[in-house]
Amino acid sequence: MKNVIEVRNLVKTYFLSDEVSVQAIRGISMSVEKGEFLAIMGASGSGKSTFMNILGFLDSLTGGSYLLDGVEQASLDDDRKAEIRNSKIGFVFQGFNLLSRTSALENVELPMIYRGGARPSEVRRKARELLAMVGLSGREDHHPNRLSGGEQQRVAIARSLINDPAIILADEPTGNLDTRNTAEIMGIFSRLNRELGITIILVTHEPEVADYTGRRIVFRDGLIVQDVQFRKSPRRGVK
Amino acid sequence: MNIRNLFVTAFRSLAKNKMRSALTSLGIIIGVASVIMMVGIGNSARVAVRDKVYTYGANAMSIDSDRPFTEKDLERLRRTTSYIRYITPMIGGRVVNIKYENRFIASRIRGVNNDFFRIQEWPATYGRYFTELEILSYEKVAILGDSARLALFGNASPIGRIILVNNVPFQVIGSLSELGQAFSGRDQDNVIIIPYTTAGLKIEGRRDFNEIYASTYSEDLVGKTADEIRRSLRAERSIPAGQQDGFTVKTSKEKLEMAEYISKTLAILLAGIASISLIVGGIGIMNIMLVSVSERTREIGIRMAIGARKRDILLQFLIEAVTLSAAGGIVGITLGIIIYLVITIAVGWPFLFSVFSIAISFIFSGAVGVFFGYYPARKASSLKPIDALRYE
Numbered sequence: 037m038k039n040v041i042e043v044r045n046l047v048k049t050y051f052l053s054d055e056v057s058v059q060a061i062r063g064i065s066m067s068v069e070k071g072e073f074l075a076i077m078g079a080s081g082s083g084k085s086t087f088m089n090i091l092g093f094l095d096s097l098t099g100g101s102y103l104l105d106g107v108e109q110a111s112l113d114d115d116r117k118a119e120i121r122n123s124k125i126g127f128v129f130q131g132f133n134l135l136s137r138t139s140a141l142e143n144v145e146l147p148m149i150y151r152g153g154a155r156p157s158e159v160r161r162k163a164r165e166l167l168a169m170v171g172l173s174g175r176e177d178h179h180p181n182r183l184s185g186g187e188q189q190r191v192a193i194a195r196s197l198i199n200d201p202a203i204i205l206a207d208e209p210t211g212n213l214d215t216r217n218t219a220e221i222m223g224i225f226s227r228l229n230r231e232l233g234i235t236i237i238l239v240t241h242e243p244e245v246a247d248y249t250g251r252r253i254v255f256r257d258g259l260i261v262q263d264v265q266f267r268k269s270p271r272r273g274v275k
Numbered sequence: 276m277n278i279r280n281l282f283v284t285a286f287r288s289l290a291k292n293k294m295r296s297a298l299t300s301l302g303i304i305i306g307v308a309s310v311i312m313m314v315g316i317g318n319s320a321r322v323a324v325r326d327k328v329y330t331y332g333a334n335a336m337s338i339d340s341d342r343p344f345t346e347k348d349l350e351r352l353r354r355t356t357s358y359i360r361y362i363t364p365m366i367g368g369r370v371v372n373i374k375y376e377n378r379f380i381a382s383r384i385r386g387v388n389n390d391f392f393r394i395q396e397w398p399a400t401y402g403r404y405f406t407e408l409e410i411l412s413y414e415k416v417a418i419l420g421d422s423a424r425l426a427l428f429g430n431a432s433p434i435g436r437i438i439l440v441n442n443v444p445f446q447v448i449g450s451l452s453e454l455g456q457a458f459s460g461r462d463q464d465n466v467i468i469i470p471y472t473t474a475g476l477k478i479e480g481r482r483d484f485n486e487i488y489a490s491t492y493s494e495d496l497v498g499k500t501a502d503e504i505r506r507s508l509r510a511e512r513s514i515p516a517g518q519q520d521g522f523t524v525k526t527s528k529e530k531l532e533m534a535e536y537i538s539k540t541l542a543i544l545l546a547g548i549a550s551i552s553l554i555v556g557g558i559g560i561m562n563i564m565l566v567s568v569s570e571r572t573r574e575i576g577i578r579m580a581i582g583a584r585k586r587d588i589l590l591q592f593l594i595e596a597v598t599l600s601a602a603g604g605i606v607g608i609t610l611g612i613i614i615y616l617v618i619t620i621a622v623g624w625p626f627l628f629s630v631f632s633i634a635i636s637f638i639f640s641g642a643v644g645v646f647f648g649y650y651p652a653r654k655a656s657s658l659k660p661i662d663a664l665r666y667e
């Protein structure tokens with residue numbers, strides 16, 4: 037099976053000053069196959085977010101290599117990276133990161149507008165469809181401050197899907213949500229993985245959340261200390 | 276990201292801070308309004324001056340001399356130059372008291388011959404000009420300017436009436452059409468015109484005079500004729516080469532050029548002031564855009580995370596700055612036109628609507644936005660996605 041993500045000896049060091057530096061990731065190697073659904077767990081400060089940000093082309097790496105679909109991250113210029121963030125990867129954050137004073141519909145449309153090439157009517161139609169898919173029909177014109185946390189996260193998921201990404205990266209997507217909303221969000225992720233074959237990597241503290249996935253990786257102090265596949269990832273409708 | 280979306284985004288974020296946006300544009304508004312106003316006023320002034328100079332006669336010239344002229348000088352000038360068409364002594368400019376029945380006015384008096392009216396192309400509305408006999412025999416006859424006539428006689432006919440000029444009785448034989456205000460604001464129609472012979476004898480108490488008006492057959496002969504007059508007078512008065520004339524020949528053309536020079540200098544000066552306020556306005560925009568960029572760092576991070584390229588962010592902030600300055604430009608243009616219109620109405624100058632200066636002002640205000648918005652926009656676009664996202 038082909039690996040979408042291939043990480044070798046990845047190192048990330050934050051240089052705080054000339055003398056002080058923090059090594060957030062100290063040499064990680066791992067790979068992710070197409071269509072996998074995996075959870076990253078580990079104590080706070082163990083480097084999970086740092087790792088996700090690198091996978092999501094939001095941050096650069098200090099050492100090692102990261103291949104996405106066989107292409108080395110370091111070889112890409114800023115515009116290419118932006119295009120990959122735009123079309124290949126969907127990011128879902130713990131804090132939702134929606135644009136305030138912008139309607140749910142417009143938040144969802146934005147990545148497609150940045151990609152360009154689509155007619156406004158087409159963008160609108162697709163954004164509506166996705167909002168309907170995450171159960172937010174009729175809330176299109178609501179601004180984020182009038183939506184609950186669970187609803188905001190569903191808008192964020194719809195936004196991450198509008199350019200048909202191959203991968204969704206979700207950094208503690210349910211960290212701010214109650215049990216009911218957590219179950220709903222995880223239900224959506226499972227469906228996306230099962231029905232559309234989207235590769236999903238999510239960070240979580242909660243074992244119940246990790247149970248939705250097929251593989252668990254545990255981080256400690258910038259290293260992987262455990263990597264178990266306890267369920268065969270669904271393969272139906274692989275992208 | 277297409278232009279429409281960029282503008283919508285820009286308008287929204289400006290609308291979020293209406294007061295701040297308005298205050299920021301103020302510098303541009305003032306700058307552009309003053310450009311529009313100054314250019315307009317400059318043009319109006321130029322046209323107004325030209326109109327006034329042409330009422331004095333485009334072919335006309337005046338000769339002033341400290342050493343007085345006599346009638347012989349007039350004849351000699353006619354003889355020794357080639358293109359003088361009309362020539363008249365010009366006596367006075369002195370203010371006199373005029374009385375008719377129980378009405379008194381103060382008016383300016385001029386002593387001339389009939390050529391004067393032809394030089395100035397100044398038609399009579401009532402009565403007639405002087406006769407040769409009246410001039411030769413020092414007749415006490417007068418022709419009134421329009422406002423002098425109106426003040427003394429109202430709508431009644433002035434012809435044949437006797438008025439007292441400094442207590443000397445004169446008979447009114449005509450009155451002239453209206454010339455309007457001089458550029459200086461002086462009423463050119465408050466005059467009383469009498470034969471130069473009479474003026475010398477009865478008003479000035481001397482027969483010679485210090486000023487001559489003349490005109491040529493056409494405008495392009497004015498310069499040549501002025502030179503001929505200079506040469507002739509120098510020869511007549513035996514002024515050695517290298518010594519100053521002691522008299523001056525002023526042509527309409529020179530007066531016009533002088534007026535244009537003054538209004539041009541004024542325009543340059545005012546353009547300088549206006550561009551300083553545009554620069555200050557631009558700095559205001561830069562300042563507020565820098566504030567905006569740092570306030571919206573997280574927004575920039577989110578946009579980058581979902582795929583905005585550097586140039587998308589750059590364009591977003593640049594368009595915001597340009598929208599701010601161009602909106603200021605539009606308001607400034609409107610304000611400038613209104614002020615300019617009010618001024619022209621108040622002063623009585625022509626209102627000249629200049630599409631060119633409006634276009635230039637608009638383009639300029641947009642350019643100010645681009646110039647001063649570039650640095651903040653650049654700063655926004657060169658943020659690293661993760662740093663912008665993490666910004667608190």
Ligand SMILES: Nc1ncnc2c1ncn2[C@@H]1O[C@H](COP(=O)(O)OP(=O)(O)O)[C@@H](O)[C@H]1O
Pocket residue numbers: 050052058059060078079080081082083084085086087
């Ligand atoms: N921008 C940064 N500058 C300096 N240190 C950082 C930065 N981001 C994260 N770190 C450090 O890197 C380590 C890993 O952080 P993080 O990846 O956020 O952990 P986790 O998401 O697992 O809680 C922590 O020690 C944290 O303090």
Ligand SMILES: [Mg+2]
Pocket residue numbers: 084085086
């Ligand atoms: Mg984290």
